[in-house]
Amino acid sequence: MDATSSTNNFILQVEHLSMKFGGLVAIGDLSFQARRGEITALIGPNGAGKTTVFNCITGFYKPTEGMITLNKRDGSTYLLERLPNHEIPARAKVARTFQNIRLFSGMTLLENLLVAQHNKLMKASGYTFLGLFGFPSYRQASAESIELARHWLEKADLIERADDPAGDLPYGAQRRLEIARAMCTGPELLCLDEPAAGLNPKESASLNELLNDIKDNTGTSILLIEHDMSVVMQISDHVVVLEYGRKISDGNPQSVRTDPRVIAAYLGVDDEEVETVLTEVGDEDVIEQLDTGPDAAHGPGNSASMMAGPVSDTVEHADEGERVTVSKAASKAALVDASKPVSQAGKPAAKPRSPAKKSTSPAKPAAKSSTAKPRGGRK
Amino acid sequence: MAVTVSPERDVVAPPMQRALREAFYAGAIALGLFVLFIGLRTDQNISNELILVQRWGLLALVVVAVAVGRFLYVAYAAPAIERSRAEKAKAPAVVAEPGFVRQNFNRIGAAVLILYPVAMVLAFGFQGSLKWVDNFGIQILIYVMLAWGLNIVVGLAGLLDLGYVAFYAVGAYAYSLLATNFGLSFWILLPAAGAMAAFWGMMLGFPVLRLRGDYLAIVTLAFGEIIRLVLINWRDVTHGSAGISGIPKVSFFGLMSFNISDPNYIAKVLHITQSGAYYKIFLYYLILGLCFLTAFVTIRLRRLPVGRAWEALREDEIACRSLGINTTTTKLTAFATGAMFGGFAGAFFAARQGFVSPESFVFLESAIILAIVVLGGMGSLGGIAVAAAVMIGGTEILRELDFLKTGLHWGNMTIIPGFGPDFTPELYRMLLFGMAMVIVMLWKPRGFVGSREPTAFLKERRAVSGSFTKEGHG
Known part of the structure; x- marks a missing residue:
């Protein structure tokens, strides 16, 4: 009893999810949960595998390993990795939007929302046969579907343009329409892939409003990928941070924001800040290592922006007399991980690649405790 | 300087x-x-x-x-x-209210089609109207029906099908073989031919589900050729290239027959003079009815979830899947529905000709049907009907242009010298066809009717400009 209620608290449970493309590990052993009625954000640098996670959840990819469980409100449970692509929205009630908007651009807004109610209407039309002869049951269902579409058009503030082609809308409106369309499928879990990408601050604020409205009034839980931190920090209840297909942090927005590994991996840091961050972690070893000072020849450059990556972070292990060089493009989270080998031993090692910079230089082992792995990030 | x-x-x-x-x-x-x-x-x-x-x-x-x-x-x-250009630029940008003809185009078209044989009989008499009803009316309407059937597959679902004539052949042979061997009536075999063609539509659909665009086009083309080659080589059943002859005529719902020797020949039943025109006029109304059926079903289906799913599939297949639409069954129903109408047309064709051979089902036929759909504007029934009338009626009318042989005379004076009696203008039809298509495509790249009628609306029905709709990727 206790166990079922606790599992039912989570709408989505991702366990040991791995996705490999040939030799490329896009997601490695990822586990996280999304709580019912909350907005869970999935963030991470470009190429961290966020969209791959989405594609696994919504059935566009079949994961190599792992289990994705969806617990519906009525207590039924679906293993998403076993369902065919189209049955995930139809039966498990998981709707999604796309990073590059995918609307039916030649159809009107209303038609877009009616297509989203396909399965419901298909049943009402007796799989076309009753509808073909104009049975009243279909006519009623059709009127209801138009009402639902009207409801969501109003929510998305698009009612004025209901009879215009979707391709004619400005970008921000297209994003809102895509969300409205996903909501018309009556989802339990709504997966949004970068809903705020390309929006101006005003549009972004109205998006926040829409998402909060969905959360409060429909009981739909939301899982979103976002780069816009203002959106993430304002509306999400729970944040999962990915880097190279591995989870590096998980918690509420505040704790994630202050997590040094997130700061290092996601936001990028100056070299001076790396030291500060490492010091903040409070690991004696780190402080000791840093105190010994870097090698002059390969020492940290004067600037290491997020774009450039740290210029040769070199950490000298004075006690062992062995120098471990981190490549230019090494993962910053790995750097933090490497600095506290004992506490991080159980965690999967992050891969030594820069989040921001797509350098092709082969990564050298970041540190003794973190094993170098091939690049795993993939969109 | x-x-x-x-x-x-x-x-x-x-x-x-x-x-x-x-x-x-x-x-x-x-x-x-x-x-x-x-x-x-x-x-x-x-x-x-x-x-x-x-x-x-x-x-x-x-x-x-x-x-x-x-x-x-x-x-x-x-x-x-x-x-006129300056005037147009000066005039305020008021959306021109479409004229009466344009607004009621479909209704006027239907009325003209229904009255056409009557007008022809009044103008040329029973014997004289034969040519106009048969060569023009029936011939054009067969292509209208075929093009409307293909329109479901190509225009709505966006699946490029170059082998559509295969379903036409399946329908025609289904009727000919079952009618000659088992003596079944046209009215039983018409649905049977449609079902048979729909079945083969599904058979074609299964292997090509994963294919898109050019690859789909090539496989459907091959399918059309396979059907034709089977018809040529399966001599025991289809009599090969010799074809099947003596296919029975359609009866008037079993009440009256159009065979002079039969006791219930129409002229004997109704006590009117004998004429071959009755059968042609009856066939005309039969194919017109079938066309109306196709149009009715297409219009209805577009407003049903399955039709919207076809159009959505043409716009974006991945988005369809993300909304829980089973793209497999949606594609198969499009193939099957399109093929079914091809099968109906095939059965009618066999009954009208009284003879079928694989010669009638070559790739060129598929190309012409597809050309009509593209020329008319994919998805638009009215545009396609006009395109069929222009393309098929145009080639037929070339046969009528006698002055190209004899020259144009005014009294004793020759205004335009003819090309001589050896000149056969109908041989140039493909050339004219091609030229006409190039001109139309330059002038209206999306066909005669490039815009799309929305299937539902909240306030007002506004046509969607062709620049937003997609052609589909197969």
């Missing part, structure tokens, strides 16, 4: 003067071009010697025609176009 611009140079010559000058130039160019093409012609005389025939009169006629044409264009047509 200062550049002085003489004011006279800038002044454009008055239109008349300019027109005369340009007409002269055009005439001179035409003379230079045609002096050897038209003025002189090589020929053989009786003793097989090569001789030069001089045609100075014709040359003069052509040159004068060019010069006059240029004069009229520069002096009158060009300024008129300019003026």
Whole structure:
């Protein structure tokens, strides 16, 4: 009893999810949960595998390993990795939007929302046969579907343009329409892939409003990928941070924001800040290592922006007399991980690649405790 | 050195003067071009010697025609176009209310089609109307039906099908074989032929589900050829290239027959004079009914979830899957529905011809049907019907152009010399076809009707411009 209620608290449970493309590990052993009625954000640098996670959840990819469980409100449970692509929205009630908007651009807004109610209407039309002869049951269902579409058009503030082609809308409106369309499928879990990408601050604020409205009034839980931190920090209840297909942090927005590994991996840091961050972690070893000072020849450059990556972070292990060089493009989270080998031993090692910079230089082992792995990030 | 611009140079010559000058130039160019093409012609005389025939009169006629044409264009047509363009630009951008004809195009079209045989009979009598009802009416309507059937697959679902004629063949052979071997009636076999074609539509659909675009087109083309080759080589059943003859006529729902020898021949039942025209007129209304059925089903389906799913599939297949639409069954229903109408048309074709052979189901037929769909505007029933009338009626009308052989005479004077009795204009139909298509595609790249009618609306129904709709990727 206790166990079922606790599992039912989570709408989505991702366990040991791995996705490999040939030799490329896009997601490695990822586990996280999304709580019912909350907005869970999935963030991470470009190429961290966020969209791959989405594609696994919504059935566009079949994961190599792992289990994705969806617990519906009525207590039924679906293993998403076993369902065919189209049955995930139809039966498990998981709707999604796309990073590059995918609307039916030649159809009107209303038609877009009616297509989203396909399965419901298909049943009402007796799989076309009753509808073909104009049975009243279909006519009623059709009127209801138009009402639902009207409801969501109003929510998305698009009612004025209901009879215009979707391709004619400005970008921000297209994003809102895509969300409205996903909501018309009556989802339990709504997966949004970068809903705020390309929006101006005003549009972004109205998006926040829409998402909060969905959360409060429909009981739909939301899982979103976002780069816009203002959106993430304002509306999400729970944040999962990915880097190279591995989870590096998980918690509420505040704790994630202050997590040094997130700061290092996601936001990028100056070299001076790396030291500060490492010091903040409070690991004696780190402080000791840093105190010994870097090698002059390969020492940290004067600037290491997020774009450039740290210029040769070199950490000298004075006690062992062995120098471990981190490549230019090494993962910053790995750097933090490497600095506290004992506490991080159980965690999967992050891969030594820069989040921001797509350098092709082969990564050298970041540190003794973190094993170098091939690049795993993939969109 | 200062550049002085003489004011006279800038002044454009008055239109008349300019027109005369340009007409002269055009005439001179035409003379230079045609002096050897038209003025002189090589020929053989009786003793097989090569001789030069001089045609100075014709040359003069052509040159004068060019010069006059240029004069009229520069002096009158060009300024008129300019003026109307200026007027249009000046006029406020009011959306023109579509005229009465345009608003009620479909209704008027249907009325014209229903009254067409009556008008022909009144104009030419029973015997004279035969040609107009059969060669024009029935022939065009068969293609309208085929194109409307293909429109479901290509225009709505966006699946490029180059082997559509296969379903036409399946329908035609289904009727011919079952009618000649088992003596079943047309009215039983019509649905059977449709079902058979729909079944083969599904059979084609399964292997090509994963294919898109060019790959899909090639496989469907191959499918069409396979069906044709089976019909040629499966001699025991299909009699190979010899075809099947003696296919029974359609009866008037079993009540009256159109065979003169039968006791219930229509003329005997109704006590009217014998005529072959009755059967043709009956066939005309039969195919018209089938066309209306196709149109009705297409219009209804578009407003049903399955039709919207077809169009959504054409717009974006991945988005469809993300909304829980089973793309497999959606594609299969599109193939099956399109094929079913092809099968109906095939059964009708067999009944009308009384003879089928694989010759009738070559790739060219598929190409013509597809050309009609593209020319008419994918997805639009009215545009496709007009395109079918233009393409099929146009080739038929070439046979009627006798003056191309004999020349045009006015009294004793020859206005235009003919090409001689050996000239057969219908042989040039493919050339004209191609030219017409190029011109239409330049003028209206999305076909006669490029816009799309939305299937549902909240406030007002506004056509969706063709620039937003997608053609589909297969």
